[in-house]
Amino acid sequence: MLRLEAMRAIYPLLAERVVVTNMGAAPAELFSLGHRPGFFYVEHSMGLASSVALGIALARPELEVVTLDGDGSVLMNLGTFTTLARHRPPNLLHVVFDNEVLLSVGRSFSTATAAGSDLAAIAAAAGVPRTGTYHSVDSLAVACREALAARELAVLVAKVEPVGPASYFIDLHLLENRFQFERHLRGLRGLPRGEAAGVLTAGGAENQQQEHTGERP
């Protein structure tokens, strides 16, 4: 499957949730499908997207957090599976797009998953309660929906083609993304879950911020 097509299939699930991505192709493709203020792209610092997502999930149990990761990134922080498993936040879904290469530096740099390392099996052995490996867009989309409905920590591995976008450029500076994302999460505080899922307009976010200025002076 193509990562872009997989992302397109789960985009409706992502659009109404908090999403943290790794660097490179995945954020560029997600951005091309339509940016939302609840999307945070962790450019650089490979391996830490799932740690950022864990911090959000533990700090704000009322939010539903999805992290989009890659095999190269996860392999740089394999311990994250054990940390996720021991804290087991029910509001965290970890999707790993596994193309078996470090795509951004060329297809010749294969990762250990090309040699047989099984990320879903590693996550399961680490104690993650819900894991799976998926080879089609439809099976991945179904598994994502079921994991979110079950409210159970999940690591779902999507085997994808080593194909990326023509450019990794995102027309949103990383600091712009960071402050917009923080303001968005602040605006979601105290809202019922249905409303929290919605995308706030700029004005809406400002109003929410006004109400909460006392929290972080």
Add this chain to the structure above:
Amino acid sequence: MSRDADPHAPRPARRGGVPPLGYTAPAMPVSAASSKLVYEGLKECGIRLLSVLPETWLVHLVSLAEADPDMILVRLAKEEEGVGVSVGAHLAGVRSAMLMQNHGLLASVNGIVSLAQLYRVPLLMLVSYRGGFGEEHPWQTEGGGVTEDLLRALRIPYLLLARADEVAPRLRQALTLAEASLRPVALLLCRDLMWEE
């Protein structure tokens, strides 16, 4: 990197003779009083999430966090994860701190530079300063020798915490600077504060 409880730590017997049967002695003279001061200081600062990878000097601090139902204690496999967890907590509106040994600081450098600093996120880092004057363990000494130079190279403002009366004000000041500058700030927990010899 050895961050486990230290098997060579001095035994209580050296202070009070043979302990009575059934007595479960603390394995090492880490200062419970100073640990409590640090923990209370963190609470006064509004810290609600603590990410830790324990080491000998931090055992009491970790126990205090464990016993506190209002503290989210995040146990890590490696310290660099804690940078990600704290960044996530900050963006989610929850104040956090990281507790680690200076060798954990060494292990966190890319996360500090490429996440916390790149994205302008305040980090309050409490780092036990092993390997300084009085260090009896050879394996701690190389890290001790580079800790302050590393912090300077990373342009991380830091202060040494060596006295009990400094704990509360320095914690407040560190957090204030971290949040005003949107950058990491470190406090080095020194032997004179954490170890009772």
